[in-house]
Amino acid sequence: MAQEDIFKKLVSHCKEYGYVFQSSEIYDGLGAVYDYGQYGVELKNNIKKYWWDSMVLLHENIVGIDSAIFMHPTIWKASGHVDAFNDPLIDNKDSKKRYRADVLIEEHMAKYEDKIEKEVEKARSRFGESFDEPLFRSTNPKILEAKEKYDALHTRFAAAMQNSDLNELRQIIIDSEIACPISGTRNWTEVRQFNLMFATEMGSTSEGALKVYLRPETAQGIFVNFLNVQKTGRMRLPFGIAQIGKAFRNEIVARQFIFRMREFEQMEMQFFVQPGTELDWFEHWKNLRMKWHQALGFGESNYRFHDHEKLAHYANAAADIEYRFPFGFKEVEGIHSRTDFDLKQHQEYSGKKMQFFDPERNESYVPYVIETSIGVDRMFLQVVSASYYEEDLTKEDGTPDSRVVLRLPAFLAPVKLAVLPLVKKDGLPEISRKIIDELKFDFNCQYDEKDSIGKRYRRQDAIGTPYCITVDYQTPEDQTVTIRYRDSMEQERIPVTRLRDIIADKVNLRELLRKL
Numbered sequence: 243m244a245q246e247d248i249f250k251k252l253v254s255h256c257k258e259y260g261y262v263f264q265s266s267e268i269y270d271g272l273g274a275v276y277d278y279g280q281y282g283v284e285l286k287n288n289i290k291k292y293w294w295d296s297m298v299l300l301h302e303n304i305v306g307i308d309s310a311i312f313m314h315p316t317i318w319k320a321s322g323h324v325d326a327f328n329d330p331l332i333d334n335k336d337s338k339k340r341y342r343a344d345v346l347i348e349e350h351m352a353k354y355e356d357k358i359e360k361e362v363e364k365a366r367s368r369f370g371e372s373f374d375e376p377l378f379r380s381t382n383p384k385i386l387e388a389k390e391k392y393d394a395l396h397t398r399f400a401a402a403m404q405n406s407d408l409n410e411l412r413q414i415i416i417d418s419e420i421a422c423p424i425s426g427t428r429n430w431t432e433v434r435q436f437n438l439m440f441a442t443e444m445g446s447t448s449e450g451a452l453k454v455y456l457r458p459e460t461a462q463g464i465f466v467n468f469l470n471v472q473k474t475g476r477m478r479l480p481f482g483i484a485q486i487g488k489a490f491r492n493e494i495v496a497r498q499f500i501f502r503m504r505e506f507e508q509m510e511m512q513f514f515v516q517p518g519t520e521l522d523w524f525e526h527w528k529n530l531r532m533k534w535h536q537a538l539g540f541g542e543s544n545y546r547f548h549d550h551e552k553l554a555h556y557a558n559a560a561a562d563i564e565y566r567f568p569f570g571f572k573e574v575e576g577i578h579s580r581t582d583f584d585l586k587q588h589q590e591y592s593g594k595k596m597q598f599f600d601p602e603r604n605e606s607y608v609p610y611v612i613e614t615s616i617g618v619d620r621m622f623l624q625v626v627s628a629s630y631y632e633e634d635l636t637k638e639d640g641t642p643d644s645r646v647v648l649r650l651p652a653f654l655a656p657v658k659l660a661v662l663p664l665v666k667k668d669g670l671p672e673i674s675r676k677i678i679d680e681l682k683f684d685f686n687c688q689y690d691e692k693d694s695i696g697k698r699y700r701r702q703d704a705i706g707t708p709y710c711i712t713v714d715y716q717t718p719e720d721q722t723v724t725i726r727y728r729d730s731m732e733q734e735r736i737p738v739t740r741l742r743d744i745i746a747d748k749v750n751l752r753e754l755l756r757k758l
Contacts, residue, residue: 249568252630253499255646259704261285261626262500274493274504281705282622284656284686286507289621290486292654293509295751296534296758297484304482304511305475309463311488312444315454317462320591321584322555327458328435330411334422335429341422343411343433347399350420352570354392358385403552408433438491456490461613463487464512465584468596472514479598479609480523482513486618498569500619507618514598514609517582523612524559524579530758531575531614532563537757538651540628546571556583565624574624575616582608625654629706648706649729652749657707658685659745662698664714666691674713677723677738685745703728709745 256262260279264271278286298306318324330343361384366373379385395418402410412433421428439458445451457463464483471483486509493504500506515523528547536542548571550560559579564571585596585608597606629650635643652658661677663670671691678687688707690698695712702710710726717723717738725744726733736744 248630249499249627251632252568252627255630255648255704256282256499256626274502276500276503276619281656285625285650285654285706286618286622288654288656289625290509290618292751292754293534293616293621294484294486295755297482297511300755300758301482303477303480304484304513305471305477306484306486307464307467307471308487309460309467309485311457311490312454313457313462313466315452316591317466317588318439318455318458320587321462321465322587323439323455323458324437327439328437330408330433331436332412332415332433333431334425334427335431336427337422337425339422339424343408343415344399344403346420347395347411347414347418349570350418351392351395351399354388354395356570357388358392361385361388400551406552408435438493440490440492457488458491459489459615460485460487460508460510461512461615462584464510465588465596465611468514468585469594472598479600480513480515480519482511484509484511486510498567498572500623501567501572503619508615509618509621510613510615512580513612513614515612516600517607517610520579520581520610520612521559524577527612527614528561528577531577531616533758535563535565535574537754538625538628538654540565540624544628548573554578556580565628567624567627572620574620575614578613578615580611580613582610584611585609625650645700645703647703647728650706650708651754652708653751653754655706655708655749656686657688657702657705658749659709659711660688660690660698660702660707661711661713662690662695664695664712668715669718670713670715673717674711677711677713677741681742681745684742685749699726699731708748711741 253262257264257279259281261282263277263279265275265277266272294306297304318327331340332343332346333340358379361382362375362378365378365382366375395414398410398414401407402414409432412430415430416428419428422430440456441453442456443451444454464485467483471477472481475481486507488505489508490505493502513523513527532545532547535545544566546564548562548564550557550562553560557578558581561577562573563575563577565574588594589596589608595606596608598609599606626648629648631647631649633645633647635645637643648655650656659681661674663674674689674691678689681687688702690701692698693701699710706728708728710728712724712726712733714724721738722735723738723741724733725736725741
């Protein structure tokens with residue numbers, strides 16, 4: 243099945259099983275804005291807990307804050323967002339659709355990468371165990387031709403982005419014969435810059451209102467509180483400040499479900515270090531953040547680093563962690579060495595010293611900053627994409643069967659266990675309810691008595707519930723139940739008294755955090 247079809251099924255699954263809904267759907271929806279359903283919000287909260295604990299719980303020198311969405315407008319002037327927070331946009335005159343010029347080019351470059359990988363996969367299938375992949379990649383004419391085209395395009399694109407050359411971006415699109423996905427034509431406008439911040443007004447009257455912005459990132463709330471946290475927490479360098487919060491960007495080209503939205507949530511940590519040590523800390527956090535992602539068990543080969551072609555105005559090093567989504571490798575987290583740009587800018591615009599007194603060096607200086615920034619929504623999509631499976635099965639009588647299962651890591655799953663009475667009579671529902679009453683203080687439990695036991699198993703598989711507890715006629719006799727494991731579908735008979743310990747061991751974040 244094509245990856246695009248799998249992604250469409252994934253989006254449909256998220257709605258059907260209460261993970262993600264289109265915002266304002268009864269009014270035909272609001273573009274690129276989504277609501278999280280009853281299971282989605284639980285998964286989202288679990289992802290945030292995994293991140294928060296890995297940052298704040300595991301590091302004595304990292305603390306958290308929660309800054310306001312509304313901030314003084316001069317902050318965004320100081321940070322460069324008013325003047326430089328732009329996307330290069332291009333319109334197709336026939337479809338009237340607007341696109342990011344850099345994304346069009348990146349997607350065209352990805353086609354060359356896909357062509358290379360398809361040739362490799364065909365050869366691997368043809369030659370089997372004797373396949374020499376490095377030799378094949380270095381000698382196959384089709385691969386060499388595709389790589390040459392990719393490298394040439396990559397060189398032009400990198401130079402255009404570094405120089406903010408909008409004319410060259412358009413020329414690359416023309417020369418590469420990139421067509422509009424909707425109209426199929428190449429009738430393009432010029433490339434223009436578009437500022438992404440949402441503006442609003444604060445004040446009791448329109449005449450005296452102050453123009454403010456919905457924050458486009460959470461980082462600035464950390465920077466302007468640097469001194470507050472450092473002094474009240476008696477923090478010594480190096481130290482970090484973590485935050486989870488909403489951000490807003492007026493994305494013109496919002497696409498791919500919740501991957502790019504206008505209202506989204508960020509998990510950011512700014513790590514303050516001595517000047518001159520920032521690149522060592524940059525490498526440290528790159529490796530630590532990759533380890534955090536790979537600890538989830540979705541396959542190390544599905545992640546890669548991508549160095550930025552164009553550094554932001556505040557950075558001297560930047561890299562993305564990319565995950566292989568059904569629509570290709572895309573960014574899920576950014577790690578940036580922001581130098582001392584932000585603190586110095588706020589020092590200049592506010593007139594307040596944003597410095598740290600170093601007792602060891604007996605001097606004051608503006609610290610340098612390493613940033614790790616991850617989108618909660620993209621992380622959510624990554625987890626669901628990696629967990630979605632359609633499986634062909636065979637029933638006991640030999641007839642074909644199938645199931646859709648979300649193989650969510652147990653510690654992230656919205657519902658940890660479902661308790662299912664075999665029938666709705668003979669005291670089995672009452673026993674099931676008693677089990678839930680005992681376990682609900684420790685785990686998110688669900689009771690389900692509707693439909694056959696097989697249909698209930700399938701429903702819990704689709705939700706992603708890792709463990710199902712079946713109460714049957716043997717339970718009143720010996721106080722045992724059947725525990726069914728989602729991924730293997732194996733079943734095991736265990737005493738009711740052992741349920742809490744067994745489930746707790748499997749869904750606890752402790753072992754995952756130990757890997758970090």
